[in-house]
């Protein structure tokens with residue numbers, strides 16, 4: 001099969017570009033997953049993950065995509081009929097609600113306009129209204145809308161209630177500020193393929209003592225592969241996983257985490273903030289309206305509205321086919337209405353400036369009157385920041 005994907009600059013909000021040293025790590029020999037060598041590799045990877053999550057809580061690596069960890073977060077705690085408050089600010093918040101319903105729980109939704117964030121006060125009102133909410137779910141960085149939720153402030157609210165606090169940091173961990181222990185997060189989930197810049201295929205999950213109490217008491221649990229108690233048992237006894245893990249992705253994750261820790265979380269977040277500012281300023285200078293509300297804008301993905309007359313397929317098709325730059329479209333009702341630029345993981349000035357320059361060329365080609373050079377404005381931002 002012929003692939004010309006190597007030429008493409010991947011500017012979608014995950015999977016993101018993977019550095020060569022991480023890709024090379026996958027070429028290490030496959031080793032048995034019931035060996036001391038694999039136990040050492042897994043333990044080392046988990047210790048590094050804990051540093052990135054900033055937690056003392058038990059942490060597990062799961063072979064599966066981010067949704068596997070979301071599923072694990074819900075399936076292990078829920079009993080038939082349990083109420084879970086799902087904060088829904090986009091497609092991935094909605095996915096948590098769907099998972100709750102799939103496990104026959106009762107999803108109580110706090111729906112927020114897509115592109116905006118949830119108010120901690122509104123979360124408090126819901127927790128006061130229903131006195132038996134078992135857990136609250138929130139997506140930190142709603143990749144589908146380019147808006148982020150104030151997970152620290154929501155955590156301050158949830159900690160005064162009995163409910164478990166479940167946070168999806170799939171497109172924020174390693175790019176935006178996450179501190180599992182300080183934010184009182186009981187279950188935190190992430191994926192390998194976004195800000196951590198590892199290949200897709202692994203998920204990770206952290207579990208607090210408060211969450212373990214609920215999980216251990218749950219005698220109505222449905223599911224098998226994602227049973228957290230099995231993961232706990234194997235890790236405690238052997239530093240292994242209950243079923244065959246992706247050994248080669250574990251190597252890759254280990255090296256990817258080295259790179260995150262070497263750069264330092266604070267530096268990494270600042271880099272993402274700086275690139276987000278440049279991207280937003282560049283788009284606005286060209287006359288493109290941003291989609292997410294100013295107060296809620298993500299620092300790992302920027303969403304923008306298509307101007308009148310610019311068609312999604314033509315815009316993204318030209319960008320990809322002519323300029324080899326891949327950006328994402330909108331999801332669900334936002335399909336055709338917005339496009340999304342991922343500036344996460346290893347992304348730097350070069351990638352952001354090249355993307356803005358080619359967006360400018362594409363827009364002009366499609367007949368849009370570009371107000372001002374986006375690249376010039378983005379450069380000024382980068383020089384200042």
Ligand code: PLP
Pocket residue numbers: 013014065066067068092139141142143144168169170171191
């Ligand atoms: N949650 C968020 C915030 C995401 O961005 C994604 C993927 O884009 C997911 C969940 C689902 O992750 P996966 O596709 O790895 O299952």
